[in-house]
Amino acid sequence: MAKTNNTKITILGGGNLGAALARGLVASRKHKANQITITRRNLKKLDTLKTEGFGVSASNTEAIKNADVIVLAILPQQIQAVLKDIGNSVDVKNQLIISLVTGAKNEAIAEHMPAKARIIRVMPNTAIAIRESMTCICITNASKVDIKITKDLFDLVGETMLLEEEYIRSATALCSCGVAFFLRAIRAAAQGGTEIGFHASDAIRMAAQTAKGSAALLLERGRHPETEIDGVTSPQGCTIAGLNEMEHQGLSSSIIKGIKTSYEKADNLYPDE
């Protein structure tokens, strides 16, 4: 049995990402549900998490009492109200604040916190629920100790990369929005599969496993995607014919443009007062 960690974690905002993080940490078997408290205003919507053993609350100030780590998993347009609510209750010495809020720079969070508050910006994705997140951790203005606490936590729920703050917006577009991009690609492949003879449920399973295997080829062998593509495309074959048709329709171009559009949008999500 893995040794469990006694860190008390409070997640403010038990929506998609907050709930996924909580479940991912418990799935790692290093954290227990009863050491994690989750909040949201609509307490009823935390019933399932409550039955899974998590602490739940509608009061952010109550929930952060005794927490070692406070995770902000609130939408950018809602975070200022939460920061004003908890600002005076944060114990700077003993509490680390981890912000998952898209678009909110460290200094914007710090404005509402006591002086010298320890804040680390982190950008994970929803695959955190199954411990397969690509999580980018902002190291700008953070101490080595706080970076280690944060990295140790997010290493339990996927891969981590340490980045300066100027790259967090790029990480948001590529890795957090990226989940939706790859899922849409899988859905499109499955729709193609249905056109050529498979029931939808079989087609999705076949497309998803093919996508998983393709990603694993890159991650395990460390080769460039084109090297793996060369291995699938025989001369005058059906793969190169299909691939070139997709490129004629703008496959690579549309993905690149979509990622750049998300990058632009990610800069305007946090409302300046």
Ligand SMILES: NC(=O)c1ccc[n+]([C@@H]2O[C@H](COP(=O)([O-])OP(=O)(O)OC[C@H]3O[C@@H](n4cnc5c(N)ncnc54)[C@H](OP(=O)(O)O)[C@@H]3O)[C@@H](O)[C@H]2O)c1
């Ligand atoms: N989803 C992703 O893939 C992803 C990836 C990276 C980063 N992010 C960022 O992570 C943050 C959360 O995203 P999300 O997708 O989890 O959003 P979400 O599903 O809308 O969750 C936000 C939660 O915050 C709660 N909330 C709002 N005001 C609150 C308050 N005053 N006190 C306590 N809880 C409050 C909401 O519940 P009530 O309405 O019941 O209060 C809601 O459950 C956002 O900043 C997002 O940009 C998301």
